Amino acid sequence: MRTFLLPDLGEGLTDAELVTWLVAEGDTIAVDQPVAEVETAKSLVEVPSPFAGIVETLHGAAGESIDVGKPLISVRTTAAAGLPEPGAVASGGAAAVSAPGSDAAGEAYRQEERAGSGNVLIGYGTPDNHGTNRRTRAPRRARTNAAALVPAPAAAAATAAAGTVTLEAPRCINPLVRRLARDAGLALMTLTGSGADGLILRRDVEQAIAGAQAPAAETAPAAEAVPASGTDTRSGLAITSRTPVKGLRRTVAANLSASRSEIPEATVWVDVDATALLELRAGMKRRDPDNTPGLMAFLARFVLAGLRRFPELNTRYVRGEAGDAELLEFDGVNLGFAAQTDRGLMVPSIRHAEKLSARELDAEIRRLTSAARSGAATPAELTSGTFTLNNYGVFGVDGSAAIINYPESAILGIGRIIDKPWVVDGELAVRKLTELTLVFDHRVCDGGTAGGFLRYVADAIENPGSVLADL
Known part of the structure; x- marks a missing residue:
């Protein structure tokens, strides 16, 4: 079982709003498949999974605010899910991505983050972030059909039997860089990173796609008002909606x-x-x-x-x-x-x-x-x-x-x-x-x-x- 923690999506932001889930519990997912859409104070981001396997638990509901470093999704990647053990197929040092404090590689990346590099390892997030999840609005409809993104279980089992399935992500730690590569149809496994220890950076992806520009992200959905009843004591008028002030x-x-x-x-x-x-x-x-x-x-x-x-x-x-x-x-x-x-x-x-x-x-x-x-x-x-x-x-x-x-x-x-x-x-x-x-x-x-x-x-x-x- 691997638990993916909400990563720091940039500039030390401490939390993000879970806009919608793109997968459901029990779905089979692949490495780099978007699993959730989150909104920070600065941007709307699709978060990819660094693991392949079966979705065991979705930590949180659409509309909740999740602190960086808190669990986002748990994935069953072992043979119990009909897939090879992670250690047998992990490549490029990606096996280091796991729960906090589990290995030296993760600690190295946390030290790098504290040093101010701006790089944050997916699955680790910002240390010592604490907060309380709060339900703020009804879930939004997903922009993408999650079922269309999930590989067929039969195909996944066949691939696993062949011993070629990838259970963990390559050494690319930024969701925006992963998205850039995915939109360009570029396999990160084929890249050699120019960063420390082979880390794949944005410039590596841009060079690989020969200067092609990444497709623009879809426009973020407008904020939804939560219906509410009652009367405003100051004006005496009926309250028709309440819109939480959040994000941007x-x-x-x-x-x-x-x-x-x-x-x-x-x-x-x-x-x-x-x-x-x-x-x-x-x-x-x-x-x-x-x-x-x-x-x-x-x-x-x-x-x-x-x-x-x-x-x-x-x-x-x-x-x-x-x-x-x-x-x-x-x-x-x-x-x-x-x-x-x-x-x-x-x-x-x-x-x-x-x-x-x-x-x-x-x-x-x-x-x-x-x-x-x-x-x-x-x-x-x-x-x-x-x-x-x-x-x-x-x-x-x-x-x-x-x-x-x-x-x-x-x-x-x-x-x-x-x-x-x-x-x-x-x-x-x-x-x-x-x-x-x-x-x-x-x-x-x-x-x-x-x-x-x-x-x-x-x-x-x-x-x-x-x-x-x-x-």
């Missing part, structure tokens, strides 16, 4: 609350004539329609140039346990940008964005937006920003008093670009205008710095040719 929404709520409660924010804004920028881009598009960056890429390029002149807005204010405070300065800019998805507002970030051209920024913006909307963005991509750019003009609004993406120090918002009357060279003209709004942490800089940065970006939009020439 809970994380967003916590960050927004922390931002408003801890950061003394201030706001400055300016109207900007974007006519010259639109004309510049239109000219580029006529000459090269398939290789012209979007407006967000140009705006990102101007923001990065502004942060180079006013680096205070790319710092972080931190307070120590003794009450002392300091400002952290960074060697580079991880530029976050707000992306609206079916699961809510996400802020993926472009690492070392200051090193990229407008075309490269455009490609990264498109890639990360697609990943965030499909649920494939990694926790690191969603939590590593140092400054955020928010284009709320796509919602048809002119301005917004945005909330800083905690724990960053500033966020720049861009409103819609519309025709408005504007004075040019002493005469009234119709121009393409937008509004820039900068919200900043007043602890990291004063209004002069914030105003200087905002004016620099505004001047770059109004005179893009001269600024782009220096980038």
